[in-house]
Each structure stands twice: as C-alpha cells, then as structure tokens.
Amino acid sequence: MSKVSNCLRMLILLKSRGKMKIKELAERLEVSERMIREYKNELEKAEIYLMSEPGKNGGYYLDENSFIFNLNLEEAEISSFLMAKEFLEKEDNFMFLKEYESGLDKIKAAVKGRYDDGKNQHIVKVSRPNIDLEDEKKKYLDISSSIISRNKLEINYFSINSGLVKRVIRPYVLFMYKGFWYCIGYCELRGEIRDFKLSRIRSYKLLEDTFDKPIDFKLSDYLGHNSIFKDKLYNIKLKINPPMSIIISERIWSENQKIIFNQEDNSILFEATMSGLPEIKSWILSMGSCVEILEPEELKEEIREEVKKLKNLYKIY
Known part of the structure; x- marks a missing residue:
C-alpha cells in the first residue's frame, strides 16, 4: 500500500480509536515502527500535526478539534x-x-x-463453524471469480455419502446457510445441479473451459420449502410441554408455524409445514421428553427408530 494511503489510514485509526502506541499502529498497518514515525513526518509536512505523549500509557493521538470528514x-x-x-x-x-x-x-x-x-x-x-476463515475467504473469492468469468472448476470434494471425489462443476451462485457458504452449480460427474459446501472442498483448480449458465436458473427454484435443500414436506403437529414450550415459542422455526398456548399447564400446540428430515429429527430429539409427536405417523416412526438406536448404543433397557 502506498505511503499516502497509509498516512490516511493512520489518521483514520487515531481519529476513531484515540491514543495508540507506535507498535499498535505498526501492527495494524503492517509496517515497521520506523515507517510510522516517517508517516508522522509526512503528515506534518502537510500541516497535519499528531500529538504525542511519552511513557507507559503514551502514544500518538489527534487533537480533539482535528477534522477529517463528517457523515x-x-x-x-x-x-x-x-x-x-x-x-x-x-x-x-x-x-x-x-x-x-x-x-x-x-x-x-x-x-x-x-x-x-x-x-x-x-x-x-x-x-460456530469450525473452519479456517482465511482459507474459506480465498475459496469464496476464487469461486466468485469463476462464476463471473463462467470458467469451470475442478474440485476435490468430500461428500458425506461418497467420500473424497474429483468433480468438474459449473458454478452458478454462492449462498450462506447457518454460517457456511455453499456453491450451487452443475456437476458434470452426476449430470445434474448440486450444492457444494465450501468447507468440504479440499482443493480446487480453475479450468480454461467455459460454460453458459441456463437463463432460467433461479436459486429459489433449487432451494426447498423452509430448508435449503429440496425435500419431502411434513405437516407437523407437536404437543410441547414446559420448559421447552417456552423456549420453542420464542423463536420462528417456520414462516407458516402456528402456536396455540394452553394457559393451564403452559404447554403449546405447534403446527408447521417443514422439510429436511434430518434437521427435523434432530430438532425434535433435542426437546427430549418435553415433546409428543401428534402428526404425522411417519415422523413418529422415524423418531422411534432413532430412539431404539440410542438405546442399543448405550445399552439402555
């Protein structure tokens, strides 16, 4: 970054943060402490004077009347x-x-x-997501570039079902869900549009081959109802007892949800149309004995099977 840019950045830091030590300024601007002193001299040549205070709690600061700009x-x-x-x-x-x-x-x-x-x-x-933010940011920026330039990507992708597999994809769009970034695009290996979680892309390479994005592609068409993935819809009806009834009622789990309170025992009747079976099961199991599934019967059976597996796993009789 140029000397002029760093001088301005130093002014902005001092204006916004108040007194700062030379070492702090150097670390923030990623330059040496000698350069910070040189920036101070350059600013003084432009008749912008920094105040300084010696000692343990000293440092550079701007006078209260210093003016840069006003929004x-x-x-x-x-x-x-x-x-x-x-x-x-x-x-x-x-x-x-x-x-x-x-x-x-x-x-x-x-x-x-x-x-x-x-x-x-x-x-x-x-x-929060257990990811390397710098690595994730580089993936995001590189994939964004390939979306703009319409270049295919060769990726080594770890799938929960298939393990590590090399694929060539045509990236269409990026979106975030629950703290993770996803790329939706056409997978040449599977011959269909798929979603790829950036954190599961182990390595990637920009290819010279280009592609045409379908003019009728819409993200909303790909995403499911109340879930990021297309899935079967479940008309759910739950009876939820305290204390989970209070906790559940404090959040919106589905835009179409309906909650009816029972004033006598503080339980609630929760109704919603939702999709994403793994998430639904995990959500219901997290309520423990506070929840009773009234509908549908299929979901009851799914939970029964999950509880049986837990009993066998932990030898509970």
Whole structure:
C-alpha cells in the first residue's frame, strides 16, 4: 500500500480509536515502527500535526478539534454498526471481518464526539463453524471469480455419502446457510445441479473451459420449502410441554408455524409445514421428553427408530 494511503489510514485509526502506541499502529498497518514515525513526518509536512505523549500509557493521538470528514451519523446509527461487529464476530465467523473493521474505523473517524464502543453489548453464541476463515475467504473469492468469468472448476470434494471425489462443476451462485457458504452449480460427474459446501472442498483448480449458465436458473427454484435443500414436506403437529414450550415459542422455526398456548399447564400446540428430515429429527430429539409427536405417523416412526438406536448404543433397557 502506498505511503499516502497509509498516512490516511493512520489518521483514520487515531481519529476513531484515540491514543495508540507506535507498535499498535505498526501492527495494524503492517509496517515497521520506523515507517510510522516517517508517516508522522509526512503528515506534518502537510500541516497535519499528531500529538504525542511519552511513557507507559503514551502514544500518538489527534487533537480533539482535528477534522477529517463528517457523515452526520447519529449515535444510534454508529451504535448499530458497533453491535453488528459483535454479531459478525460471534454469529457466523464472518470471513470479511477485517475488511468490515477497516470500514468501521472510517465511519467512526467521521463521527463527531465520543460514542459507546460496544463493550457493554455482548452476543453469546453456543457454537460456530469450525473452519479456517482465511482459507474459506480465498475459496469464496476464487469461486466468485469463476462464476463471473463462467470458467469451470475442478474440485476435490468430500461428500458425506461418497467420500473424497474429483468433480468438474459449473458454478452458478454462492449462498450462506447457518454460517457456511455453499456453491450451487452443475456437476458434470452426476449430470445434474448440486450444492457444494465450501468447507468440504479440499482443493480446487480453475479450468480454461467455459460454460453458459441456463437463463432460467433461479436459486429459489433449487432451494426447498423452509430448508435449503429440496425435500419431502411434513405437516407437523407437536404437543410441547414446559420448559421447552417456552423456549420453542420464542423463536420462528417456520414462516407458516402456528402456536396455540394452553394457559393451564403452559404447554403449546405447534403446527408447521417443514422439510429436511434430518434437521427435523434432530430438532425434535433435542426437546427430549418435553415433546409428543401428534402428526404425522411417519415422523413418529422415524423418531422411534432413532430412539431404539440410542438405546442399543448405550445399552439402555
């Protein structure tokens, strides 16, 4: 990055974050501490003066009256950006977090006055994708490029059912589901449109061969109803007792769901049309003895078989 760009970035950092040590600035800008001092000299030649304070808690800082630019953002607006940063860190392992933080620094630098830095706002996430974010980001960017250029990809893909298999795909679109990125495209090995989870692509190569994307392809046509994959629909009716009845009622599990409360015992009658049998089974089993399946009978049998397997596995009689 050029000296001018880094000088501006240093100003933005100091404007948004306040006092910073030379070492901190050097690490953030990925340059030596000597270069930070040189940037300071360059800024002073342009009559932009940085204040400095010696000692353990010292560092460079900008005078309160220093001005870069003003976006007229309100406090609630900047707070929303700070909260979004916390969400992106915890919720889905956002692969472009570094770029987001850089943009956020520019926004904060443009705001007059001091704002809550979000340290009092916390989002707790029970689990998150176990992936290498830098590797995932490179896959995302490379596959995005192949979608734009219409170049085929040769991938070594690990499938739960088939194991590691080499395939040639024609990538159509990328989308995210539950923190993971997927590529939907035509698989030449299977002769049909398939979805590929980026984290399961072990290696890939951009090919010179190009392809034409079908003009009638729509992501919505590929995705199933209330599930990312096409699947059989189940008209589900559940009786759910406390405490799970309270927990389940606090979330939207399906856009068509209906919940009827029983005021006497705080149980609920849950009805919805859903697809994705593995997810449905996992969801119902997570409620333990609090749930009773009223409909359909097919789902009851699926759960019975799953419970039998658990009994055999753990020798429960």
